[in-house]
Amino acid sequence: MTGRIAKVVLMKAGADGSLARWVIDGGDEPADVRARVLEGLRRPTRTVRTELDLDDGQVVRLPFKDFAYLLPDRSGVLAIFMHGSYTHPDGSDVFPYPNNAAIFNADGSLRFQLKVVDPRVHHIDCLHGGTLPEKFEGMLGVLVAYSENDTPAWAYAVNSEHPDLIDAMQWVRY
Template sequence: MSYLIDEVRTRWEFDSGLLLEQYVRWDGECTSFDETKKIMVYAQKHVVVSFKRVLVLDGGAEVVIPINETPHILPDRTGVLVVFNKVPSASCCPESPWFFNFPNNAAIYNGDGSLRFQLQSAHGKGSYIGAVHYAPEPNHPDALGVLVGSVDHNPEWLYLVDPNNSKLIPTGKWIRY
């Protein structure tokens, strides 16, 4: 069964009892910059006692996923792409399927929260999967991309993500910041 993701919500509960929420919908609508700024300012003055990432499915059902990194909704809305940092945060689960280390530090999760697959870095040991890249490619206008780099080396190479295959698709393009 395929679950379509309507939005990703992030919820913070603070020591004061206040619950704040931020969202990103599949069509790009999201929490305003001003609201996001208010959350950041409040978080600097209060202790977070609970943090949750939630996939909200069509129909309103919610699936909690125990990750801190940002889930990016796939263009077909059947899952999310997550690129993990080098070190897991203290508030997440530090082992698979909820964390993957370099070089294969990204995964796609289905709408029900199950692991679809871990992405495989095209460069192997000594590399990492970096930022998600949204610039459309002529032959793949709806594809998500990721940047793959080598530790302590510029540039990063752009690869496209096939939501049905763990192998990245090379574009031959590199990005330098």
């Protein structure tokens, strides 16, 4: 059995080939302290991979190089993919708009792709860092955009056990 996720890490490479492990979620340090590992990298930098540090000491590589956000129960992560960030060899998106997000388990396997059921939604844009209404307690939130160039402003809840996004009926000033 795979352990719970302790940290989400982006492996970054500097122009000279040096590497840095940047903890982007989990851990006890403030975000500004965690980001200091990037200061020593020669510019330009690039992301090499996304990893999960599990509480049992295992390190799991995810199949993409994007940010991922811990689920509240630490059994997996939520990843949101912008157009062109995670593609098949032919260049097509693995998770195309509007269903451009997925939940991955702690072992790196795909739990499911999120499904947008609201026909107004063009794409899932970002993690919602604010609070959701009380009935969505324990769930992550995402902000969606209603058109390609729209500012993400509508919050939806993510139930980590079901793929359909849930309209939180909440407008967020972005």
